[in-house]
Amino acid sequence: MSSGPPDQIVPLNEANVVVGPDAPAEITVRPRSLIRIVLLENRAAMIGTIILVITTLIAIFAGVLAPHSPTEQIGPVYAPPSSKWWLGLDDGGVDMLSQMIYGARISMIVGFAGAAVAMIIGGGVGIISGYFGGRTDIALMRVTDYFLVIPDVPLMIVFAAVFGRSLLNIIIIIGIIYWTSTARLIRAQVKSVRERVYVKRAQSLGAGHNRLIWKHVMPQVVPLLVANTVLTIATAIFAETYIAFLGLSDPTKSSWGRLIQNSLTGGAIFHNAWWAVVPPGLAVTVVILACTMIGQALEDALNPRLKVGHLSVRRFRVRPFSARLDTR
Amino acid sequence: MRGADYVIKRSVFALVTVWVAVTLNFILFRLLPGNSVSGLRCQACTPQFKEALIKEYGLDKSKWQQYVTYLGNLLHGDLGYSQYNNIPVWDAIKEPILNTLPMVLTGTLISVVLGVFCGILAAWRRGTLTADKVNTWTALAFYAAPTQWLGILVIFYLAANLGLPVAGIRSPDLGILSTPSTWEVVSDRARHLILPALTLGIGLYGEYAIVVRSSMLETLGEDYVLTARAKGLANWEIIWKHGLRNAMLPLVTLLALSVGYIVAGAIVVEDVFSYPGIGLATIDAIDHRDYAVLQGIFLVLTIAVIFSNFVADLLYFKLDPRVTT
Numbered sequence: 232m233s234s235g236p237p238d239q240i241v242p243l244n245e246a247n248v249v250v251g252p253d254a255p256a257e258i259t260v261r262p263r264s265l266i267r268i269v270l271l272e273n274r275a276a277m278i279g280t281i282i283l284v285i286t287t288l289i290a291i292f293a294g295v296l297a298p299h300s301p302t303e304q305i306g307p308v309y310a311p312p313s314s315k316w317w318l319g320l321d322d323g324g325v326d327m328l329s330q331m332i333y334g335a336r337i338s339m340i341v342g343f344a345g346a347a348v349a350m351i352i353g354g355g356v357g358i359i360s361g362y363f364g365g366r367t368d369i370a371l372m373r374v375t376d377y378f379l380v381i382p383d384v385p386l387m388i389v390f391a392a393v394f395g396r397s398l399l400n401i402i403i404i405i406g407i408i409y410w411t412s413t414a415r416l417i418r419a420q421v422k423s424v425r426e427r428v429y430v431k432r433a434q435s436l437g438a439g440h441n442r443l444i445w446k447h448v449m450p451q452v453v454p455l456l457v458a459n460t461v462l463t464i465a466t467a468i469f470a471e472t473y474i475a476f477l478g479l480s481d482p483t484k485s486s487w488g489r490l491i492q493n494s495l496t497g498g499a500i501f502h503n504a505w506w507a508v509v510p511p512g513l514a515v516t517v518v519i520l521a522c523t524m525i526g527q528a529l530e531d532a533l534n535p536r537l538k539v540g541h542l543s544v545r546r547f548r549v550r551p552f553s554a555r556l557d558t559r
Numbered sequence: 560m561r562g563a564d565y566v567i568k569r570s571v572f573a574l575v576t577v578w579v580a581v582t583l584n585f586i587l588f589r590l591l592p593g594n595s596v597s598g599l600r601c602q603a604c605t606p607q608f609k610e611a612l613i614k615e616y617g618l619d620k621s622k623w624q625q626y627v628t629y630l631g632n633l634l635h636g637d638l639g640y641s642q643y644n645n646i647p648v649w650d651a652i653k654e655p656i657l658n659t660l661p662m663v664l665t666g667t668l669i670s671v672v673l674g675v676f677c678g679i680l681a682a683w684r685r686g687t688l689t690a691d692k693v694n695t696w697t698a699l700a701f702y703a704a705p706t707q708w709l710g711i712l713v714i715f716y717l718a719a720n721l722g723l724p725v726a727g728i729r730s731p732d733l734g735i736l737s738t739p740s741t742w743e744v745v746s747d748r749a750r751h752l753i754l755p756a757l758t759l760g761i762g763l764y765g766e767y768a769i770v771v772r773s774s775m776l777e778t779l780g781e782d783y784v785l786t787a788r789a790k791g792l793a794n795w796e797i798i799w800k801h802g803l804r805n806a807m808l809p810l811v812t813l814l815a816l817s818v819g820y821i822v823a824g825a826i827v828v829e830d831v832f833s834y835p836g837i838g839l840a841t842i843d844a845i846d847h848r849d850y851a852v853l854q855g856i857f858l859v860l861t862i863a864v865i866f867s868n869f870v871a872d873l874l875y876f877k878l879d880p881r882v883t884t
Contacts, residue, residue, distance in 0.1 A: 376572070376576075377575070377576050377579045377580075380576050380864065380865050380868050381576070381579075381580050381583070381861055381864070381865075382818075382819040382822055382823065382860055382861055382864040383819060383823065384819075384822065384823035384826060385822065385823075385826075385841075385856070385857045385860045385861065386857070386861075388826075388841060388845065388853070388857070389584070389587055389588075389853060389854075389857050390587070392845055392848075392850070392853060393587050393588065393850075465703070469703075469705065472705040472707070472708070473705070473707075473823065473826075473827060476705075476707045476827055476830065477826070477827070477830070477841075477842060477845065478842070478845065478846075479845065488705070491705060491707060491708050491711070492707075494711060495707070495711050495831060500711065500714055500715050505715065508711055508712065508715055509712070511708070512704060512705055512708030512709075512711070512712070515703075515704070515705050515708070516700055516703050516704040516705075516708075519703040520699065520700060520703050523699070523703065
C-alpha cells in the first residue's frame with residue numbers, strides 16, 4: 232500500500248474517471264496473495280497451517296483411516312498400546328486411536344461450523360456498523376458491548392441446558408457467543424476503509440451501497456475476517472471441550488472433549504492408562520496452538536495496529552484495549 | 560470533572576449490562592418447552608396439584624407480569640426456590656460460593672506469580688532459546704490446553720507423588736476420633752485446595768506471561784531504563800523499579816478482566832476434583848434439571864464478571880490518564 236500524498240490529492244482527470252469494464256484494476260493488496268505470502272514466510276504460521284490441514288484431512292477421511300470401529304469393543308478393558316492397537320483401548324475396550332480419529336471429525340466440525348456462524352454474525356454486524364455509522368453503529372455496538380461482558384462459559388451452559396444436547400445446537404451456541412470480538416475488529420477495519428479516498432471517490436461517482444460494500448470494502452475486510460475466523464476456530468474447539476466435559480454435548484457424537492470427559496469418568500486414572508488420558512487433550516492443545524499461530528501471523532501482517540491480539544490465545548476479549556484501538 | 564463523568568458512564572453501563580443479563584436469563588428459561596411444573600412426575604402430582612403449583616409460582620399470569628414479578632423479587636435479593644429440593648436458591652449456592660472463593664484466589668495468585676516471573680524472564684533474555692522461546696511457548700501451550708485436561712493430568716502425574724488429596728474439600732476421617740483443632744481444620748482445607756488451585760494457576764498463567772513479556776519488552780527499550788543502567792543499578796532494581804512498575808498497568812486490568820476465564824476454569828476444575836464449589840453446584844443443577852439454581856448461578860457469576868469489568872475500567876482510567884472513552 233502506498234503512503235503519502237498521492238492518496239490524498241487525486242486529480243480528477245479523464246484517466247481517473249473511467250468506469251465500467253475498462254476501469255483500471257485497483258491498486259490494493261490482493262487478499263489471497265497476501266495470505267499466501269504470510270503463510271509461506273512465517274515459519275510458525277506455516278507449521279500451524281500444516282497441522283491444521285493434516286487434522287482436517289484426518290477428520291474428512293476418518294472412515295478410511297480408523298483401523299477399528301470407534302464404538303465396538305475389540306479387546307480387554309484398558310489394554311495398553313500394542314501392535315494390534317497403537318493407542319491402547321479405553322474403559323469399554325474400544326480402540327483409542329479410532330476414537331481419536333473420529334473425534335477429530337466432530338471437534339473440527341464444531342470448530343469450523345461454530346467459527347463460520349460467528350464469522351457471519353460478527354462480520355455482518357461489523358460491516359453494517361462500520362459502514363453505515365451513526366445510530367446504527369451506536370445501537371449495534373451497544374449490543375456487542377453487552378454480549379462482550381456477559382461471561383461466555385456460564386452463558387454457554389445455560390444455552391446448552393435450555394436448548395438441549397445436539398451437535399447443531401452446540402455449533403449455534405458457540406456461534407452466537409463468540410461473534411462479538413469479530414464484530415469489533417471488523418467494524419474498526421471497515422471504518423478506516425470507509426474513510427479512504429478511493430471509497431469516497433467511488434461514492435461521489437454514484438456507486439451505491441451494494442457496490443461500495445462488495446467492491447471496495449469487502450476486499451479489504453475479508454483477509455482480516457479470515458484471520459479472525461482461524462482464531463475463532465480455536466476458541467470454538469476449546470469451548471466444545473468445556474461443553475462436552477459438563478455433559479452437555481450430544482452423547483452419540485464423540486468428540487475430543489468427550490474423550491477427555493470419558494478419561495475422568497471411565498476411571499482411566501486408576502487403571503494408570505495414560506493412553507486414554509493424554510491424547511485427546513494433547514490433540515486439542517496442538518490444534519489450538521496451530522490456529523493461533525496462523526491467525527496471529529495473519530492479523531499482524533494485515534493490521535499492525537492490532538498487535539494487541541498477541542495478548543491471548545483464546546480471544547482478546549480485553550475491552551479497554553479494543554476500545555483504545557477504535558479511538559486511535 | 561472528567562473523572563466523575565467517566566465513573567458515571569461506566570456505572571450506568573454496568574447496571575444496564577446487569578439488566579440485559581437478567582432479561583436474557585428470564586427469556587432463555589421461558590423458552591423451555593413447558594414450564595417447571597409440567598415436567599413433574601410423581602405419585603401425588605395430580606392435575607389439581609399441578610394447577611395449584613402453577614398458581615403458586617404465578618405461571619398462569621402473562622409473561623410480562625411474570626417478568627415484572629421476577630425483577631421485583633430479584634431487587635429484594637430473592638432468587639426463587641430450587642426445583643430439586645425446594646430450598647431458597649441463595650441458600651443452595653451460598654456455601655459453594657464461599658468454598659470456591661479461596662480456591663480461585665489461590666489459583667489466581669499462582670497464575671500471576673508464575674506469569675510475572677516467566678514474563679520477566681522471557682523479556683530480559685529475549686531471543687534466547689530456553690529462557691524466551693521455550694518459556695513463552697510452554698506458557699502458551701498451557702494456556703491453550705483445556706483446563707479440565709490439565710486437572711486430570713495433575714491427578715495422574717502429580718497427586719500421588721505429592722501425597723495430596725484429589726477429591727472433596729475435607730478429609731472424611733477428620734474429627735472422628737477427636738475434635739479437630741482450628742489448625743487441623745485449616746490445614747486440611749488447604750491440602751484439599753492446593754491441587755485445584757494449582758491446576759487453575761498453570762491453566763491461566765500463560766496469558767499473564769505473554770502480557771508481562773510484551774509490556775516489559777516495550778518498557779526495557781525506554782530511555783529511562785538505559786539511564787538506570789548507566790547509573791549502575793543492579794539488574795533486579797532495573798526490573799523491579801523501572802520495568803515492572805510500568806508493565807503492571809496492562810496486567811492489573813487484564814487480571815480484573817479475566818475473571819470470566821477464571822470462572823470458566825473454576826467450573827471445570829471443580830468438576831475434576833469434586834470440589835464442592837460453584838462449579839460442582841452448576842453440574843448438579845444441570846444433572847437435576849434444576850433450572851432455578853442454574854439461573855441463580857448464572858446471575859451471580861454474570862454480576863461478578865460485570866463488576867470486575869467495571870473495576871477494570873476504573874483501574875485502567877486511574878492508572879492511565881490517557882484513556883478517553
